Amino acid sequence: MDCRFFKKIAVVRMWPGIDTAEDEVIQRLILASKKIDVEVIVINTSGELLDEPSRKIGDEDVDFVIHLHFETPKTYDAFSFVALWNPIDFYFEWGYRKYSSNLVTHDDFLSCGSASSDDHIKRLCLPLGTHLEPDLHLFHSLATPILEPTLGEKKIFYVGINWERLGKGEGRHSNLLKALDETGQLEIYGPEVFQGINVWDGYKSFKGGLPFDGVSVIHAIHKAGITLALSSSAHVDAGLMSSRLFEGVAAGSVVIVDENEFARKNFAETLLYIKTIGESPESITSQVKMHLEWINSYPEEALKKARDAQNIFLEKFEMASSLDKIYKKLPERKKLLAEKYLNKTKDFKLVVFGFLNHFNKENFLHLVSGFEKQTYGNKKLELVVDTAEYEANKNWIMRTIGKCHNVSCSPYKLIYRDNECEPVKKAKWGKVFYDLVVKYEPGVLVSIIFPNECIFSEHYSSLIRSFEDEPELELSYTDVLLMHRDKDSNKFYSTVEGVEIYSDDYNNPSGFSRFLFKVPKDDWFSLVIPYLNFSVMDAVYCKSKIKKRVGRASCIIDIQNLCYQHSEMRLLNNDKQILLDVLNINERKPFEVSLLQEKNVGKDYKYMSMEDNRILLASMFDSLPLPDFFKRNSRRLLRLVSKLQIKGN
Secondary structure, eight states: OOOOOOSEEEEEOSSTTSOOHHHHHHHHHHHHHHTTTOEEEEEOTTSEETTEEEEEOBTTTOSEEEEOSTTOOOOSBSOEEEEOOSOHHHHHHHOHHHHHHHHTTSSEEEEOSOHHHHHHHHHHHTTTOSSOOOOEEOOSOOSSOOOOOOOTTSEEEEEOOOGGGGTSOSOTTHHHHHHHHTTTOEEEESOSEETTEETTTTOTTEEEOOOSSSSHHHHHHHHHEEEEEOOOHHHHHHTOOOHHHHHHHHTTOEEEEOSOHHHHHHHGGGSEEOOOTTOOHHHHHHHHHHHHHHHHHOHHHHHHHHHHHHHHHHHHTOHHHHHHHHHHHHHHHHHHHHHHHSOSOOOSOEEEEEEESSOOHHHHHHHHHHHHTOSOSSEEEEEEEEHHHHHHTHHHHHHHHHTSSSEEEEEEOOEEEOTTOOEEEEOOHHHHHHHHHTTSOTTOEEEEEOTTEEEOTTHHHHHHHHHHHOTTOOEEEEEEEEEEEOTTOOEEEEEEOSOOTTOOOTTSOOOSTTEEEEOOOSHHHHHHGGGOSSOHHHHHHHHOSSEEEEEEEEEEEETTSOSSOGGGGGHHHHHHHHHHTTOOTTTTGGGHHHHHHHHTTTOOGGGSOHHHHHHHHHHHHHHSOOOHHHHHHHHHHHHHHHHHHHHHO
16 A cells, blocks of 8 residues: 655545534644644535536545545545444434445544444454454544633533434433523524424523634634533433533633543543533532532632643544644554455466447547556456547547556447447347456456446445455455436446345346456366356356455446446346356256246246245245344244145145
8 A cells, every 4th residue: 555645634524515514623623733734625426526526636646635524435536444433323313334435445444532432343344354453543622722721701612412302302412402592501502493393492591603714713712611511311421522622622611521431531530510411400500500509619720620621632532633643643654454355476467358339439448447557467468449449439449448557448349239330239248258268267357337337436445455365265256336317417436345246136246357267177168157147247256166255345426427238137047047057956056036937937936835925935935134143043933834744735
């Protein structure tokens, strides 16, 4: 991995046009980076500059990218961090498997000191072997302004959204806020109107909103003098503290905090604590009022707490210091990561076939650039262009590949045309591919890529490492990102881990470039591949006895520009039938249901054999999203019923 430094980082803004808490963090990152002479650029979830959407960043632009939320996977070719700032309960609420999968698309992780969050990512990485455990830290804190400790106006600062007004029931701290509102010692900040509702209507202490500029909140806290830092139950369970604590101590205020273990573990007795779990609203209010009385009675001691807390913050949590430590440790992290999952030698010969089923210069250059940036050295790109289109563009093609290293062009009749050169039909991709591959000796590593796919620079390096580690390996494959656009051309991504062979879901393709396989020496290859349409990789995947998943999504598929039409999906069944001819009984298991359906076509299920009914029911059951224990018990019951029926007969 490259360890040169540009002194420039990127941060992802998830929802451009909408003010969110992440925007405040971005502003603080910008301010913190300035202190260590680092520039921050803001990008969208596709890795494109916000102020220049046509430009996508890469590892030649930034040292690394920071993601602040688990909703965004890595979608660009640069080193990425994701901040582990969210309690695990949030994943369950949003979609545990989907958003957990997003985490491992990133290169590394930024811990926030929560054992729960760190263990979450350790569990995900344990079976993959492609990541390091969290070691670097970045807290949702700040670097500036750091203000002199003060009691200010001896008022309590609180900022947030009054969620109870959105029809979600009583807020956890609504009674406390209402009681403090009556004392005249509370100052509430936040949006006045949220989702069309005046969320703070009736609160005398509501002061209005604050700009997301990274500094206004700190000055407002400093003026008030006391911070109320309360945690959600999810944050308490995870040992994660909200940014309120860091803001309060940076502003030099006295902080009143709940029983979140993070606070006491890191700040000890420099804070004022209240018990909220299992306590009545009256008890919580009474505790806060007691602290207010103590602050008024012992102002010097209160100021000492604020000063001591701020010193701890500056030593452990100040953002510029954290960023500086990340920079210092990054070369070693990259080195360790490379040793863990990238190729160690260049012993394998890699051949990539780039298919242009319809020629245009942009797609041609896309395939060439994707190949040339691959970090693996012993490589060759063979671009496959229709013969007629090659002749029409021969001069441009030859000039272009003449500037490249190990890039060639193979004209092939991909499209059959009539006497007037109008397309009549397409050649079978399997036949084209077979004719190209058969030129290479068994054991050469082969991959296919189409223009609707994008690969990151370490894509083939990580796949080849699998073959280095397991000499008998026949195929390796990466996770993949599926990309689509809405009517406004906004891009959306979903992470796919497994491979579903011969899937008839047009919007969930397996793709091509995610796979790397050895040229087979078995007879099945010559008997099957030349007769297939676009399911070449389905067949190779199915027939590969030893295969391995590389748990990194280093490939993106644009599912709205697939290399085959929706109407061609009907050809999948033809391809599957040809493959079934050479499958043994164990290899046929993924197709059991469809085989039974074909065997009993036209029959009522009542007239199917008891064994066929059992297999069909069991296979359908396995496909349902039910807990494993429920499936196991159901299978036992099914076997028992079958035995009883046999005895009865």
